[in-house]
Amino acid sequence: MLDLRSDTITKPTGAMRQAMASAEVGDDQFGEDPTVNLLQERVAELFGKESSLFFPTTTMANQCAIRTLTHPGDEVICTKDAHIVLYEAGGIGANSGAQLQQIGAHGRFTCEEFESNIKGFDFDVNPPTKVVAIENTHNRSGGRIFPYEEITRIATTARERGIASYCDGARIWNAAEASGRTVAELAGPFDLVSACFSKGLGCPAGSVLVGSREVIQRATRYRRMLGGAMRQSGILAAACLHALDHHLEHLHADHKNAKLLAGLLAACPLIELNPESVETNIVIFDLKSPAPGAREVEARAQKLGVSFFAFGPRTIRLVTHRDISTANCEKAAHLILKAIEQ
Numbered sequence: 564m565l566d567l568r569s570d571t572i573t574k575p576t577g578a579m580r581q582a583m584a585s586a587e588v589g590d591d592q593f594g595e596d597p598t599v600n601l602l603q604e605r606v607a608e609l610f611g612k613e614s615s616l617f618f619p620t621t622t623m624a625n626q627c628a629i630r631t632l633t634h635p636g637d638e639v640i641c642t643k644d645a646h647i648v649l650y651e652a653g654g655i656g657a658n659s660g661a662q663l664q665q666i667g668a669h670g671r672f673t674c675e676e677f678e679s680n681i682k683g684f685d686f687d688v689n690p691p692t693k694v695v696a697i698e699n700t701h702n703r704s705g706g707r708i709f710p711y712e713e714i715t716r717i718a719t720t721a722r723e724r725g726i727a728s729y730c731d732g733a734r735i736w737n738a739a740e741a742s743g744r745t746v747a748e749l750a751g752p753f754d755l756v757s758a759c760f761s762k763g764l765g766c767p768a769g770s771v772l773v774g775s776r777e778v779i780q781r782a783t784r785y786r787r788m789l790g791g792a793m794r795q796s797g798i799l800a801a802a803c804l805h806a807l808d809h810h811l812e813h814l815h816a817d818h819k820n821a822k823l824l825a826g827l828l829a830a831c832p833l834i835e836l837n838p839e840s841v842e843t844n845i846v847i848f849d850l851k852s853p854a855p856g857a858r859e860v861e862a863r864a865q866k867l868g869v870s871f872f873a874f875g876p877r878t879i880r881l882v883t884h885r886d887i888s889t890a891n892c893e894k895a896a897h898l899i900l901k902a903i904e905q
């Protein structure tokens with residue numbers, strides 16, 4: 564099966580498993596896991612922040628971040644169709660009691676759009692805006708990168724207005740690779756940033772929050788509250804350290820493969836796709852009439868040996884990753900075309 568459902572399907576390599584098996588461990592809730600401590604120090608340095616905190620998942624890191632930066636009744640302004648809106652089971656309402664206001668389109672918004680939505684400073688019936696949250700890259704819009712200049716303007720305005728800034732950086736590694744900027748540059752403007760190890764980096768689990776010592780200290784309490792404080796989690800942190808050393812460089816190939824897939828598919832008259840819009844490792848396209856709907860194409864492709872997700876009634880998402888080669892991406896494109904044209 565050529566599996567293009569997600570970069571989360573990547574499996575740990577033999578070398579990663581060895582690194583995990585030989586990891587030195589201790590009780591991380593006592594701060595005694597040397598491998599977790601090493602990962603947290605290394606990530607903080609890499610992101611140019613004072614401190615970092617290890618989590619099992621990015622969903623939990625996102626939930627913990629918003630809980631740390633808000634109180635019940637506060638408002639979070641965020642990107643339209645963000646992961647925290649669509650795919651975290653309503654967690655922001657349940658865990659933080661905060662409300663989300665989605666703005667912009669296609670994974671982006673401008674500083675002016677942000678400013679015109681800020682509430683609660685001159686009229687106290689409004690929910691006070693306490694956080695501005697972006698997602699870089701933005702999953703739902705096809706792995707788009709948030710423009711750096713706009714990030715700096717938004718974060719500066721937020722700081723001036725007493726609003727915290729947060730980046731869901733589940734795929735910040737991809738944004739860095741494709742934009743030629745370091746993760747430290749991309750994280751620099753924000754108060755808190757998450758980063759995930761279990762997507763393109765191929766780890767079985769693991770995510771981090773990075774920020775100032777003071778914010779990370781507050782987040783540590785909420786991680787515990789959410790049930791995310793672990794014990795001998797150095798076994799997982801060892802996989803993340805291994806990925807930092809050996810897997811980051813593969814993202815370049817994932818991005819090239821996504822462009823290749825997009826180029827092959829865009830030639831089909833039944834597909835609406837601009838290959839120029841593909842910026843990282845996610846390809847999203849629409850099916851034009853008389854092509855069948857996305858679920859039908861998904862089912863047909865499955866029978867031919869390719870899997871992916873229907874992302875809407877006539878929309879399909881493909882994700883490239885380290886467990887699918889260039890040759891298999893080409894093969895997948897031909898089989899997808901066959902499934903559409905059948």
Ligand SMILES: Cc1ncc(COP(=O)(O)O)c(C=O)c1O
Nearest residue numbers: 620621622623646698702731733
């Ligand atoms: C942008 C974004 N944020 C957060 C997550 C959640 O990551 P996890 O599966 O580690 O909870 C995902 C997962 O796909 C994602 O795409």
